[in-house]
Structure formats: structure tokens, C-alpha cells
Amino acid sequence: MSRVEGKVAFVTGAARGQGRAFCVRLAEEGADIVAVDILGDVDTVLYPMARQQDLDETAKAVEATGRRIVTRQADVRDLGSLQSAVADGLAAFDHIDVVCANAGVASFGTTWELTEQSWQDMLDINLTGAWHTVKAVLPSMVEAGRGGSIVLTSSTAGLKGMANIAHYTAAKHGLVGLMRTLANEVAPHRIRVNTVHPTNVATDMILNDSTFRLFRPDLADPSQEDMIDAMTGLNALPVPWVEPRDVANAVLFLASDESRYITGATLPVDAGCLVK
Numbered sequence: 001m002s003r004v005e006g007k008v009a010f011v012t013g014a015a016r017g018q019g020r021a022f023c024v025r026l027a028e029e030g031a032d033i034v035a036v037d038i039l040g041d042v043d044t045v046l047y048p049m050a051r052q053q054d055l056d057e058t059a060k061a062v063e064a065t066g067r068r069i070v071t072r073q074a075d076v077r078d079l080g081s082l083q084s085a086v087a088d089g090l091a092a093f094d095h096i097d098v099v100c101a102n103a104g105v106a107s108f109g110t111t112w113e114l115t116e117q118s119w120q121d122m123l124d125i126n127l128t129g130a131w132h133t134v135k136a137v138l139p140s141m142v143e144a145g146r147g148g149s150i151v152l153t154s155s156t157a158g159l160k161g162m163a164n165i166a167h168y169t170a171a172k173h174g175l176v177g178l179m180r181t182l183a184n185e186v187a188p189h190r191i192r193v194n195t196v197h198p199t200n201v202a203t204d205m206i207l208n209d210s211t212f213r214l215f216r217p218d219l220a221d222p223s224q225e226d227m228i229d230a231m232t233g234l235n236a237l238p239v240p241w242v243e244p245r246d247v248a249n250a251v252l253f254l255a256s257d258e259s260r261y262i263t264g265a266t267l268p269v270d271a272g273c274l275v276k
């Protein structure tokens, strides 16, 4: 129950899904949390983003573990909003030791059909948003001199090509480049930087109509059930997707001192998707 005792974690995309699971899992093991989310929609994304009540749910779940949480609305495209969330987190907790750059969106289209706005929103949120996140937090981490751990949420699409998501795949590969550079830059400060690469995860990002239709274009009105075989086919292990807590367990390990000499690593949580 104390694998990250005394640490403070800054988590983006924290209102639901994997971000919420990271907050709760880290809190269960002793961390206080600074949680941010956009709490509003993105025009080029066909499913809704989280809302204030989702972020409140995350806060309740963290507080139920006995840990503290600061929640803020922030769009990772807006560096200033992240910097003020960091300032509020530091005012409450004095230091930040763990960063989970997790906020992200999904949309679909062949490379030649994607609109410029869809491409741009994807790169702005899934790549530049992660850079903004580390840029907002790192000055305080370096100054505090306590070391730390940064985990960027990439994807199996960060390590292999996948049809219909060129913009997503480019952004998630970009995170690996960012991680590899940053790992070198901050190592002298005993700050580690790694990426996690989940296969499909059971969250609102994939459990929505636009994904059902992508996986089952042959059906007029496909459901989650109709997608199971196609998604299972992506993984070596016989499961269609993993749960947010499976990824949270990997993030917890990377956040904790158990991984104190692991930096620059690309850690799959992928049910064997990448080995297939």
C-alpha cells in the first residue's frame, strides 16, 4: 500500500478511463494527485470528452483511498492552463514527482481522407499536449531536486503502423521521440522518462459508435459485441482489450522507485499485439 508513498502525481486526461485509473492506483499506493481534464468536446472527435461530473468521480475515488487531490480544468493544447494547474498543485502539495501525460483523442480516416483540422487537432492534443505537459511541470521537478518519473501514454500505434489512423500513429510515434530525447536531458536530475503502449483499452475512446463502425463496416448498426472478434484478432493473448487498471499497474511500476534504473523504455501493455 505504499509503493509511491510521499509522491505527488500530475495526471492529464484524468476525468475518466485510464487517467482516472492512474489517479486511483497511484493514490492507493500513497500518492497525492493533481488531476486535469479538458471537460469539453473537440470538434473533430466523434465521441464526447469527459465532463465535470467525471472529474468529480475521480476526485471521490482518490479521496476514498485517504489521499488528497486537486482537480482543474485544463486543455493540454493550452500551455498556460497547464501551468496554472501545476502552480495550484504545487501550492497544495509543494512538489510534483510523477507526471502522466495521458490525455488523448481518437478519430479515423484513411491518410488521404483525413481533414486538415482532424490532423491538426490530433497532433496538437496527442503530441504537442504531452510536450506542453512536461514543459509545464519540469521546471519545478528540476528545481526540487527530488528526481522523478514521467510516463507518456503512447499506444501500440506508437510502435507499428495501423490503417485509418495516420495522424494518431504519427503522434504516438512522436511521443517515443520526445521520450527518448527527454530521457537524456533529465537523467542528470534523476528524472526518468518512459512510454507505455497499450493495445485497445476498455474506455470511452473505443467503446463508442465510431469505433464499432470502423471495425464492422459490414453491419448497419454494429454494437460493442460485434467488435469483439475483430479486436481479439489484434492481440496474441485471447482478449479483445485490456482494462484501464492493467495499464495503471504498469504506470504505477514506472512511477515507483521499483523501476529506479528504467528510463528510455517503451513498455507494451498490449496482450501481445506487438509480438503478433
Ligand SMILES: NC(=O)c1ccc[n+]([C@@H]2O[C@H](COP(=O)([O-])OP(=O)(O)OC[C@H]3O[C@@H](n4cnc5c(N)ncnc54)[C@H](O)[C@@H]3O)[C@@H](O)[C@H]2O)c1
Residues within 6 Å of the ligand: 012, 013, 014, 015, 016, 017, 018, 019, 036, 037, 038, 039, 040, 042, 049, 050, 051, 074, 075, 076, 077, 102, 103, 104, 105, 125, 129, 153, 154, 155, 156, 197, 198, 199, 200, 201, 202, 203, 204, 205, 206
Ligand atoms: N482506449 C484505447 O484503446 C487506447 C489504446 C492505446 C492508447 N490509448 C491512449 O490512452 C490515453 C487515455 O485514453 P482513454 O483510453 O482513457 O480514453 P478516454 O477518452 O476515456 O480518456 C481520455 C481523457 O482525456 C481527456 N482529454 C481529451 N482531450 C484533452 C485535452 N485536449 N486536454 C485535456 N484532456 C483531454 C478526455 O476528456 C478524457 O477524459 C490516450 O492518450 C489514448 O490515446 C488508448
